Amino acid sequence: MPDPTSVPGLETAAVENIILTAENITKIFPGTVALEDVSFSVRQGKVNVLIGENGAGKSTLMKILAGVERPTHGRILLDGREIQLHSPLDANRFGIGIIYQELNLCANLSVVDNIFLAREKTRSGLIAHKPQREQARELINRLEQKIDPDQLLGDLRLGEQQIVEIAKALAQDVRILIMDEPTSALSAAEVEVLFRIIRELKSRGVAIIYISHKLEELLQIGDYITILRDGRKVAEAEAKDINVPWLIEKMVGRNPANLFTRKEHQLGNVLLKVENMTMPRAGGGYLLDHVSFELREGEILGFYGLMGAGRSDLVDCLAGARPQATGRIQLNGQPVTVTTISERIESGFVLVPEDRQRYGLVQTLSVMDNMLLASLKKYLKGIFLARKEEKAATDQQIKELSVRVANPLQPITALSGGNQQKVVVGKGLLTHPKVLLLDEPTRGIDVGAKSEIFEIMNRLAAQKYGVIFVSSELKEVLAMSDRILVMSKGAITGEFSHQEATEEKLVAASAVGHGPSNGGNHHGSGN
Amino acid sequence: MDQETKTNPAPMKKRRNITKTDVQQFLLRGRAFIALILVFVVFTSLTPQFLTTGNIVIMSKHVAINALLAIGMTFVILTGGIDLSVGSIVGMVAMIAGGLINEGINLPQLGIIIYPHTWMIVLLSLALGTLMGAISGFVITRFNVAPFIATLGMLYVARGIAGLRNNGYTFPNLIGRPEYGNTGFEILGAGNFLGVNYSIWLMGILTLVAYIVTTRLPFGRHVYAIGGNERAAELSGVRIARSKIIVYSISGFCSALVGLIIASQLVAAHPATGESFELNAIAAVVLGGTSLAGGRGSMGGTLIGAFVIGVLGDGLVMMGVSSFWQKVIKGAVIVLAVIIDQVQARMQERIALQEQQEMK
Ligand SMILES: Nc1ncnc2c1ncn2[C@@H]1O[C@H](COP(=O)(O)OP(=O)(O)OP(=O)(O)O)[C@@H](O)[C@H]1O
Ligand SMILES: [Mg+2]
Numbered sequence: 001m002p003d004p005t006s007v008p009g010l011e012t013a014a015v016e017n018i019i020l021t022a023e024n025i026t027k028i029f030p031g032t033v034a035l036e037d038v039s040f041s042v043r044q045g046k047v048n049v050l051i052g053e054n055g056a057g058k059s060t061l062m063k064i065l066a067g068v069e070r071p072t073h074g075r076i077l078l079d080g081r082e083i084q085l086h087s088p089l090d091a092n093r094f095g096i097g098i099i100y101q102e103l104n105l106c107a108n109l110s111v112v113d114n115i116f117l118a119r120e121k122t123r124s125g126l127i128a129h130k131p132q133r134e135q136a137r138e139l140i141n142r143l144e145q146k147i148d149p150d151q152l153l154g155d156l157r158l159g160e161q162q163i164v165e166i167a168k169a170l171a172q173d174v175r176i177l178i179m180d181e182p183t184s185a186l187s188a189a190e191v192e193v194l195f196r197i198i199r200e201l202k203s204r205g206v207a208i209i210y211i212s213h214k215l216e217e218l219l220q221i222g223d224y225i226t227i228l229r230d231g232r233k234v235a236e237a238e239a240k241d242i243n244v245p246w247l248i249e250k251m252v253g254r255n256p257a258n259l260f261t262r263k264e265h266q267l268g269n270v271l272l273k274v275e276n277m278t279m280p281r282a283g284g285g286y287l288l289d290h291v292s293f294e295l296r297e298g299e300i301l302g303f304y305g306l307m308g309a310g311r312s313d314l315v316d317c318l319a320g321a322r323p324q325a326t327g328r329i330q331l332n333g334q335p336v337t338v339t340t341i342s343e344r345i346e347s348g349f350v351l352v353p354e355d356r357q358r359y360g361l362v363q364t365l366s367v368m369d370n371m372l373l374a375s376l377k378k379y380l381k382g383i384f385l386a387r388k389e390e391k392a393a394t395d396q397q398i399k400e401l402s403v404r405v406a407n408p409l410q411p412i413t414a415l416s417g418g419n420q421q422k423v424v425v426g427k428g429l430l431t432h433p434k435v436l437l438l439d440e441p442t443r444g445i446d447v448g449a450k451s452e453i454f455e456i457m458n459r460l461a462a463q464k465y466g467v468i469f470v471s472s473e474l475k476e477v478l479a480m481s482d483r484i485l486v487m488s489k490g491a492i493t494g495e496f497s498h499q500e501a502t503e504e505k506l507v508a509a510s511a512v513g514h515g516p517s518n519g520g521n522h523h524g525s526g527n
Numbered sequence: 528m529d530q531e532t533k534t535n536p537a538p539m540k541k542r543r544n545i546t547k548t549d550v551q552q553f554l555l556r557g558r559a560f561i562a563l564i565l566v567f568v569v570f571t572s573l574t575p576q577f578l579t580t581g582n583i584v585i586m587s588k589h590v591a592i593n594a595l596l597a598i599g600m601t602f603v604i605l606t607g608g609i610d611l612s613v614g615s616i617v618g619m620v621a622m623i624a625g626g627l628i629n630e631g632i633n634l635p636q637l638g639i640i641i642y643p644h645t646w647m648i649v650l651l652s653l654a655l656g657t658l659m660g661a662i663s664g665f666v667i668t669r670f671n672v673a674p675f676i677a678t679l680g681m682l683y684v685a686r687g688i689a690g691l692r693n694n695g696y697t698f699p700n701l702i703g704r705p706e707y708g709n710t711g712f713e714i715l716g717a718g719n720f721l722g723v724n725y726s727i728w729l730m731g732i733l734t735l736v737a738y739i740v741t742t743r744l745p746f747g748r749h750v751y752a753i754g755g756n757e758r759a760a761e762l763s764g765v766r767i768a769r770s771k772i773i774v775y776s777i778s779g780f781c782s783a784l785v786g787l788i789i790a791s792q793l794v795a796a797h798p799a800t801g802e803s804f805e806l807n808a809i810a811a812v813v814l815g816g817t818s819l820a821g822g823r824g825s826m827g828g829t830l831i832g833a834f835v836i837g838v839l840g841d842g843l844v845m846m847g848v849s850s851f852w853q854k855v856i857k858g859a860v861i862v863l864a865v866i867i868d869q870v871q872a873r874m875q876e877r878i879a880l881q882e883q884q885e886m887k
Contacts, residue, residue, distance in 0.1 A: 068762065089764045104762045108755035108822035109748070117752055118764035120745040127743050168763075 019044045019207050020065070020096075020176055025074035027060050027231075029414065031406040034060040035071075036231045042176060047198060047208045049218050049239070052228035053251055053446040054418025055404040058211050059101050061228075062178050065209075066098040067091035097174035101181045101211070101417050101444065102357050103165050107154030112136040114153050115168045139167040144193045158355045159185045159307035166194065177201065178209045181417070183217065184444045185354070187306050187472035188507070195221050213418070213446050214473075215244045227251055252448045262480055262498075263458045268297030270333075271466040272435055277317055277327035281490075287313045288325065289490040295435065297464040300457055302471065302481030305510045310490035311470045312354055315437040318468075319351035320344035331434065345374060348434030352425050352441050354470075360424035361412050368394040368408040370423055375430040397426035401452060418445035425453060435466045442476060454480055474503050489513045559815055559831040562864065566835060570842035577845060584724065588792070590837035591730040592785050594830055596808035597815075598737045599660075599781030601829045602774045604812050605741070607754040607821025608667070608674035610775060612681035613782040613808055616659050617801025618689040620786030624652040625698030625796025628709055642707035649715070653783045659685060660779020664772035678775075682805070689798040698796040716792030726788050730830075733781070738826040750774060754821025810857075811836050814864045835860070 020042040027035040035057045042048050050058050063069040065076065067085035075082050078094055085091050091098070105114045112129075115136050121128045136149040145163050147156065153164060162185045169177060183191045198208055198221060212218055218225065222239040227250045235250045272295040279288040288310050295301050303311045317325040320341040329336040336347060353359040361370050371394050372379065379390045394408045401422040405415055412420060421444055428436065438457075442450045457467050457480060471477045477484055484501050486494035486509035494509025570577045596613050603610045631642040643651065659681065666677045703709035718725045741747035749770050752760035761767050785804070790796045815832030817824025839860060843853045 087764075088762050089766070092764055100762065104756070104759035106752045106755035106759050106822070109751060113748055113752075117760065118745075118749065120748060122745060125744065126739075127745060127748065 017043045017046070019079060021077040022061065022065060022071075023075045023077060025061065025064060025071045025076075027057070027064065027069065028072045031410070032414075033231050035064075037074075038228065038231070038233050040226055040233070042207045042209055043224060044175075044207050045202050045205045046223040047202065047210050047221050049210050049212075049222035049225045050228065051211065051213070051215075051218060051225065051247065051251060054422075054444075054449055055416035056228040056251075057231040058228055059180055059416065062098060062180050062209065062211065065091070065176075066096060066178060092172070095173070095175035096178070097169045097172050097176070098178040099165050099169045099180060099182045101184075103158075103161050105153050105161060105165060105168075107152070109153055110150050111140075111147055111153055111156070111164055112149040114164055115139065115149075115171050117168075119172060135171065136167065139170055142170070142197065143167060143190075145190075157308055157312065159187070159190065162186060163190070166197075170197070174206065176207045176209065178211075180211045181213070181444055182210075183212060183214065185307075185440070185472075188474065189306060191217065213444060213450075215247050215447070216475075218247070219244065248447055251446065262300075262454075263462065265298045265458070265461045265482070267299050267482070268464055270294050271297045271299075271331065271464075273328075273330040273333075274318070275328040275330075277314065277325060277329075279313060279317065279322060279325040279490075286310075286490040288317065288327075291327070291487075291490070291492055293485060293492065293495075295466040295468065297466060298461045299482045300461050300467045300469055300480055302469045302477040302484040303487060304471065304474065304477045304484055304506050305487040307472070309487040309510065311487050312439050313490070314487070315351055315439050315468060315470055318344075318435070318437055319349050321351070345431050345433075349437060350374065350428045350431045350433035350435075351437040352428045352439060354439040354443065356421055356424045356443075360427075361420060363413055365412060366409045367398075367403070367405050367412055367415065367423055370412050371397055371408075371427050371430065374427050375432075378430075393430060397430060400456070401426050402449070418449055421445050422449060422453075425456075429456070433465065435468065436460060437468045437470075439470045440472065441469070442471065442473065450476075474506060477506070478503065486510050559828055559835060559864070562814075562860075563831055563835050563838065566838050566842065570838070570846070574842070574845050577842060582841075582845070586838060586841045587727050588724055589841060590834050591724075591726040592788060593804070593807050593811055593837055594730045594833035595726075595733060595781050595785050595788075596804055597811040597829045597833045598733055598826065599778030600805075600808040600812050601737070601815075601817055601824060601826060602741075602750060602777050603674070604809075604817050604819060605750045605754050605821055605824055606771060606774050607757070608771070608774070609678065609809070609819075610660075610663065610778045611675065611678040611805050612659070612663060612685055613778060613785075614801040614804035614806075615682045615685035615689065616656050616779055616782035617786040617789065617804055618798055619659070619685040619692075620652045620656050620783040621790040621796040621800045622689045622692040622698065622798055623655060624648055624712075624787055625701050625790055626692055627651065628701045628703050628712055629698050631707070631709075642703075642709050645703065645709050645711050648709070648712070649787060652787055653780060656783020656786065657776045657780040660775040660777065660782070661772055663779070664775030667775070668768035668771050686798075686802075689800070693798070695798055697798070699794075701790060701794050701796065713791055713794050716788055716790075716794070726792075729784065729788070733784075734826055734830050741826055746770065746773070751822055754818075754823070756822075807836055810861050814861060816868060835864075 018041045022038065022040045025035050025038045026033070038057070038061060040050070040061060050061070052058055060069060064071050065085070067088050067090045070086070076085060077083070083094060106117065109117070112132050116132050121132050133149050140147050140149065140163070143163050143166065145160070147160055147163065153161060156164065162182065166182055183194060186194065201208060210218070210222060219239055219242070225237050225239055225242065225247070226233060227235040227247070229251065274294075275292045277288050277291040278286065281287045291314060303314070305311050313322065316322050317327070318329065320339055320343065323339055331347060338344060338347060357363070362373065365373070368390065372390055376385065379386050379393065391408070397403070398405060398408060403415070403422045403426070404419050412423065415423065421441070425441055441453055445453070457469065461467055469477070469480060478501055482498050484496045484506065485492050486506055488510050493512040494505065496505060576582060600610055600613065627643060627648045631640045633640050663677050663681045666672050667674050701712050703712055715725055720728055741750065749760065749765045752763070752765055753767060753770060757767060786801065789800055811832035812824070812829050813819060813832070814835055815824065815828030815830070817828060836857070839857060840853065843856060848856070
């Protein structure tokens with residue numbers, strides 16, 4: 001409002017900064033009201049945080065702003081003028097970029113090609129490979145990563161793919177950048193880098209919309225906070241005025257004090273013994289460098305480390321997903337000789353994989369079919385599947401894990417990200433494992449669901465199961481584990497009991513073999 | 528720090544690469560090429576007249592026809608689709624072009640018959656084939672019909688039109704008449720440039736163009752992206768429907784070109800022209816290493832695949848192998864090639880690991 005006579009009061013100042021508004025948005029899916037009369041303002045040069053439980057409607061609102069979904073009712077205003085978004089291309093033209101919660105990349109293309117997909121740099125109609133590669137390398141350097149731009153995307157680990165997804169968004173010149181859980185597969189060091197970049201973007205006037213379930217992270221980076229619950233807006237505040245307990249209270253309407261509790265349990269005999277687990281890396285060095293450890297009955301063994309430290313490779317090996325690995329495994333004192341995944345499941349290993357989209361779920365199947373996929377043999381009557389028992393088992397898991405689903409026959413893709421994750425955990429539990437391998441089981445799930453998963457871990461430990469818990473969340477590993485092993489460059493670089501472990505010690509051990517400032521030599525030949 | 532990370536790894540890799548394992552890898556990767564050499568060597572030793580100039584010219588002409596179809600098919604398969612209608616479009620376009628030459632465009636209301644110039648006929652025919660492809664693409668994208676079904680439908684429709692055009696009869700003697708100014712159609716099939724048949728030139732030029740499109744144009748990249756992860760491509764802003772329609776149009780265009788070439792070579796149009804050509808085209812694409820699931824493959828591979836199929840077919844004929852055995856052998860070769868492809872992936876992994884053991 002360029003009226004020189006009026007004194008710009010607080011109200012007007014705030015209005016002036018608002019670049020994008022979603023007004024009275026309602027979104028109805030068959031069977032679900034995902035959003036109900038939600039208004040949301042996005043301020044220029046600020047980090048606008050959106051939080052809420054799994055299924056609260058955050059991603060749906062973002063998809064509406066990105067032109068992927070259309071609202072049932074409501075309007076979108078950009079710079080005070082109403083705009084129509086019919087496709088992601090439209091949103092792009094208005095300068096709205098998005099990092100999706102579920103990664104959207106082509107595994108068969110290289111990193112560069114993914115970054116510039118549909119926005120190729122051309123010179124007289126032909127793709128200009130060299131400038132593209134250079135800019136890609138620049139972006140990756142800005143993110144302080146060492147990813148070869150010519151590598152196939154499918155060969156990267158999940159965390160690295162998330163970095164590529166971020167780079168892809170940064171490659172566009174956007175005014176508004178939506179980040180839907182951009183850090184769910186990143187560890188602390190990478191999150192720091194991302195925050196530095198977010199501050200850079202802020203200072204250039206880019207509006208950021210930021211969604212995450214990591215509450216400390218939100219208060220650290222956020223400016224304005226909006227809370228959704230069950231598709232409705234329940235609170236709005238400035239980040240400087242609030243704290244984590246307030247957030248949790250508003251989000252789940254529950255006392256946050258008893259969310260992370262670890263129960264002391266009695267440890268039994270050695271359940272699992274792993275000796276010299278080794279797997280070479282295709283480019284040289286080791287993915288797993290002679291890893292040996294023991295797991296006792298009733299023990300929760302945490303694995304901490306940076307991205308690519310080899311933790312996921314280790315649990316993959318135990319689950320039988322990496323036949324090229326060598327080493328000895330003993331379960332209850334008996335050597336495990338079977339190598340295929342299905343035989344490993346039968347002998348009691350089950351993996352809840354890190355990448356639920358690619359390895360955890362069959363996207364074309366229903367919630368129930370996904371849930372039962374690993375344990376179908378248990379529901380046979382003669383040669384036929386017993387529909388009734390299948391249904392009963394599914395319903396029980398849905399209840400125990402409080403999965404938000406209207407009907408177990410819904411397609412899995414209709415569930416919010418966090419609820420999909422719960423289905424993957426449920427699928428693992430239904431195989432009745434002896435050793436439960438959890439690879440980042442809390443990725444993308446809300447505090448309430450997290451405490452439910454921790455509760456299940458406690459319960460299984462009390463029943464003498466062994467739980468291996470891989471996580472990049474320092475606080476969770478510290479809170480939940482009886483013992484913590486830290487890995488770096490494929491080797492175990494630290495072991496701490498629950499009592500002696502501290503954040504500093506874990507971080508120090510996870511950096512062994514890395515040079516200062518996250519750089520350093522190419523492979524840990526020195527270890 | 529920056530410099531170190533940028534400059535160090537690259538030369539290291541290069542130096543390490545010149546080893547015997549690298550030779551092994553090359554041999555595995557060039558499997559289609561090796562198959563081609565093998566086929567050549569076997570036939571040359573078994574039939575003396577195999578490597579004569581005359582025979583090579585005939586073989587190349589056969590190969591060209593299959594290769595042109597396979598180029599269009601490669602685009603389609605790269606997006607994860609399939610085009611079963613190519614053979615029928617070949618026949619339909621041949622019949623339409625033949626009819627235009629022999630009967631012209633009859634306008635009974637005005638009482639006149641228009642005989643278009645040969646160039647016009649060629650352009651009209653190409654446009655018709657492209658349109659048929661575009662229709663398939665439109666049905667697939669607009670109504671969400673599986674490519675297999677949509678193009679299967681087109682297979683029947685186009686073949687039916689080919690028969691309807693002249694009640695199942697052939698259009699013979701497509702030489703036109705000087706007084707109508709529509710002569711010269713046979714040149715396309717029989718003409719040479721620098722001693723090489725036009726159809727072979729067309730194969731070379733189209734392969735080159737298709738190669739550039741797939742490797743250097745944004746459109747080509749979008750084709751790969753759609754085959755790899757259609758949803759991701761869409762969310763990135765790739766126009767899925769448009770790209771797919773273009774892809775099927777390209778396939779239709781290639782089919783029309785082949786229809787013209789065949790009609791011109793025979794100087795006649797027969798309604799059954801091109802029957803089951805789609806299978807040869809698909810075989811060439813797959814032999815060339817393109818994944819039927821989409822997203823992986825190359826034009827160079829397709830060209831070699833077309834050569835393997837063509838040379839194998841002609842060689843067996845020359846050796847006097849019965850047509851039944853020809854089919855058995857052809858089928859076995861196709862499946863074998865794909866098996867080798869799968870084994871290759873595993874071998875490469877093992878070679879990489881072996882290389883590392885040696886380094887230690
Ligand atoms: N395509 C769809 N069809 C039917 N229901 C859907 C669809 N997409 C989302 N929903 C429902 O809408 C609700 C909101 O989902 P949304 O993905 O927005 O949640 P979210 O807040 O992003 O949760 P999370 O933190 O788990 O990512 C959920 O109940 C979900 O089941
Ligand atoms: Mg979400």
